[in-house]
Amino acid sequence: MAQVQVSSPAPVAMAARTAPARRRHPWLSPLVPVSPQARWVLGLSFFVLFFAVWAVVTLGGFVPRTFLADPLTMAREGMTLFAQYNFIGDIGMTVWRVLGGFVLAAVLAVPLGILMGAYKAAEAFFEPFVSFCRYLPASAFIPLLILWAGIGETQKLLVIFIGSFFQIVLMVAVAVGGARKDLVEAAYTLGANSRGIVKRVLIPGAAPEIAEILRLVLGWAWTYVIVAELIGSSSGIGHMITDSQALLNTGQIIFGIIVIGCIGLVSDLVFKQANQRLFPWSSI
Structure with missing residues (x-):
């Protein structure tokens, strides 16, 4: 007589109980995706809440405006920067420095990372030195770079290059080797x-992860360029922040920081869209 195996009803019952809960509270369920519209609404809601708290704290007098300007003062100071101090030129100079140093680092670091990830002998040869340099802060090289390259554009590009190159190499090597x-x-x-x-x-298997690595390191490059511009610079967002700090103009300082964040957010979204179009299988 043929034996009929009856599966245990426990998993089926458990799934039946959890499915309604997941439908009732989709945002509270782990790993359950949200729609693009909901993602935009949630993201904008945080910014609205952030600016509301900032306005209450500053306009309500809880914090002296000398230490933290209110949103309205910050907006007025931002308009002054564009109207009187050619701030758009500072933005363009900073963006050029970031892209120049980052692209130079990526062009050289990605092939070396692929070589290290693919061939274990190359990894054994390069990895100790790359790991050593990865922990060295790029800002520590600024005095030497000023001696070697002066205070011109080469010095600033090299700061971004040093801060990005070794990170990209090691992360790409790990992606390819996996x-x-x-x-x-x-x-x-x-x-x-x-x-x-x-x-x-x-290379095809690691390409989506390499693109994501470049997106992450581009964000780090923005921190390096501001450090480079704080010392020995006559233009750029970092230079403007330094001048504003000397005048205790927190409105201009905050505006410069927000501009950096907005540019970084836009570049991050562009990178994400490009990665999804170039590697559609990575999101499956």
Whole structure:
């Protein structure tokens, strides 16, 4: 007589109980995605709440305006920067420095990271030095870079390059080295050589993660450029912040910080959209 196996009703009952709870409270359920519209609403809500608290604290007199300007004063000082001090030129100069140093670092770091991730001998040769340099703060090199390159644009590009290069190298190496071994073995079985493995398996498999690494490091590059502009600079957002600090103009300081955040947010969204279009399979 054929035996009929009856599955336990426990998993089915548990799923039946959790499904209504997930439908009732989707935002409180772990790993449950939200719609794009809800994501925009939630993101904007935080900014609204942040500015509301800021306005209450400053306009209500809880904090002296010398130490923290209110949103209205900050907006007026921002208009003054654009109207009288050519702040748009400072923004353009800072953006150029960030992109110049970051692109230079990425062009050199990504191939080296792929080499280290693909070949363990290369990783053993480069990894100790790269890890050593990764912990060195880029700002510590500024005195030496001023001696070597002066206070011109080369010095600022090199600060961003040093701060970004070693981070990208090590993170790309980890991404490439974490490739699925079954895909590599399958490629060898189909007759691929070592160069073909790197070109057709390792690089395509790690490409979405490499793009995400570049997006993250671009955010770090913005911190390095401000540090570079705080010392020995006659233009840029960091230079404006330094001048405003000497005048105790917290409105202009806050406006400069907010401008940096807005530019970073826009670049982050552009990077995300580009990554989704270039690597649509990564979001599946």
